[in-house]
Amino acid sequence: MTDQSWEILSNQFVAVAGVLYFLALISTLIEWASLRRLPAEEVVTTGRTAMFGRLGLILTGMAVVAHFVALVGRGMAADPNRVPWGNMYEFTLSGTFVVAAAYLLLRSRLGLAWMGPIVVTLVLSLLMVDVIWLHEPVAPLTEALFSPWLVIHVVSAILATGAFTLAGICSALYLVKDRARPRQTGYLARVPSPAVLDRVSYRLHSFGFPIWTFAVLITGPIWAHQAWSSYWNWDPKEVWAFITWVVYAAYLHARSTAGWKGRNAAIVALVALATLWFNFIGINFFSSTSQHSYASGAAQVETRG
């Protein structure tokens, strides 16, 4: 296959993934809509509702596979072949893939079935933003990105982003569930208790935090030192990665501080998630400050996830 056909394949599979996520969302919504009127304890294993539930899960699985094919196609379309992390479009494509895949992997282990509609909605929306606003044709990596650290640094940053995003969903639902009055039926009744949400959120955070530390404070500086002569440059992207790290550190502290447990800790976690996604996408639109003026490379070096 030529590079062009790989690129077309990638674009087509993004579209396929989008359609599958959409169908998965509809199935899941039908499932949850029919579950609404049933008492929360009742587990439905047969009939139309259960069928839509399974269908939604299978469609999500197929969407994740299509999503993966799109990523591989993106990497194969470049000359020389490479990891698909050269620009914002590709970072977002990878980030959403990790969120969806992590949800599927952890679904039964952490009891995340309730998260299905939220994750699928989130991934679908981000994918649409990605395709509509961030799409760029395949291009070879700029010089500064030619480094084995690209793989290590970006994989860890994206993995942590995925884990933090799922954890953030738990924390958000914690806040909602904590405020809502207890009910017997409806979606919220099927969301686990605040205590469970808090624990799942903590476990996801404690998975993400060391990986984020590794990405931001170990591989980032090592690579920055090789490419830009200084391991810490107070570059906006670095500053925000550091801010995210500090706020997540605050979350971990808050969870064991009297008066901050629970609600406040969850709020801190959501603030941290906001800084993370702001850094991932937003900062590129707000700041172009960069001392790493590798002329043509400069703009793109800055968009490294």
Place this chain on the structure above:
Amino acid sequence: MSTPTNQSVRPRDTGDTEVTPPRRPGELTLTEMLRWAWRQLTSMRTALILLLLLALAAIPGSVVPQSDVDSLKAANWQDAHPTLTPIYEKLGLFSVYSSPWFSAIYILLMVSLVGCFIPRTFVYWKAMRAAPPPAPRNLTRLPDHTSYDTDAEPEEALAAAEAELKKRHFRVVRAGDAVSAERGRLREAGNLLFHVSVLVVLVGFAVGSLFGYRGGVILVVGNGFSNNLTQYDDFVPGSLFSADAMEPFTFDVKDFDVDWLTEGPSKGQARGFVSHLEYRETPNAEPKDYDLKVNHPLKIGGTEVFLIGHGYAPVITIRDGNGDVAYSGPTIFLPTDQSFRSFGVVKAPDARPTQIGLEGEFYPTYAFTDETGPFSAFGQATNPAISMLVYEGDLGMDSGEPQSVYQLDKADADLVRKPDGSMFRVDLAPGQQAKLPDGLGTVSFDGLQQWNKIQVSRTPGKLVALAGVVLALLGLLGSLYVRPRRIWARARRRDGRTYVEVAGLDRSGGGDVASELHEIVSALGAGTPADRREEES
């Protein structure tokens, strides 16, 4: 993390007959005051607030250009915002990360960290040597508990429990009718390691920023450099930097290669930048060759040399009204876009009758449309051209004030126009020459050279910082994944059989002991579970 208590407010027991005047409520002696302040500072809540403040305080530095990071950008910003600049300067917003308020936050945070770390280390040291705590009297009060009946003697049942817990790497102690077991104390060790490593990182970082330096120089290809202060275009020394620490190396940029992509979707981009250096570690050493590339710095002792940029230097000659050469040489133009459209300035202060200044652009591949005006279609110099405006008069260079070589002071200089008053531009391709109006002289574009931006940096302590972060990560793994927990088992006779109660306590705040209890009880071959895992409430 100690929490503030009311203890310190209690009047001291003076222990003698001296009558102390009654103290008003809330009145504190100096020591009490200090102790109270220390407790406040080292409390977890303060640490938490300081962390959030640190995050907040870091934000302005990502919005306002920082002069330590990009002095040119900061200077431009300051020129563009004359009202805000003095206010921002007072607030230290152009060097946020070395400003007093930013420093205050992280210093307080470090004090808080030390104040928290030291007592915790003592507590941990004691706990390390202490036996697992004795079993609570009523094990069924614990959130996770279970029990079973067995025909074995209590003694045997406890021995079996002890063996099982030991097999599971618990520290086990037998006391009376109960077994106490504890595991996962490394969590706190990880926690302490993490916090002490943060200090190590800070020390490494401080050493780097105190004793290190970073400097940049733009060299036209073919020129040389020797590592001393006078040779740098910009130089950021650490506060305790001494010029003696500069290693006396020299190098020449022999040649520079770029591959321009002329086809494919990324047409116009460049890759494979190589700067061919010949360097000597000391002035008398043998010269060696090194191909300097992005991501592949040259290491000379503790100093590293990086290739961080490149651009074009048109060779321009100005002859003045008398026909004398007033300026000649490669002139560095700074790229302004990805196609290397570049901006530059030429100053000829010695030109007669008046000084001459040129300001304008260089296009490696000149192209023109009516909508865009002139632009560069490609970064490679396939059709190079310069297009510059000419100024005559006082260029402000005689005042003695330092001037940027990339800026023309036009305050006392006039734009040169054609005799009919219309715009005059010097538009030249290499080899061409233009005559200036009013007999001012001529400008010629003689050829094209390239320049490299070379960064030289010496960052002592970087390995200390790296070691610190790696240790911090290890500590973090311990403090997040080691689950400290205690398990107790008690056996006693009841109704002719042995009744064994087992209970567990999770001390990590995120763990789940119930399943482990279940496994232990199953492994003990529990006969009939009496009441497995009763939830309280």
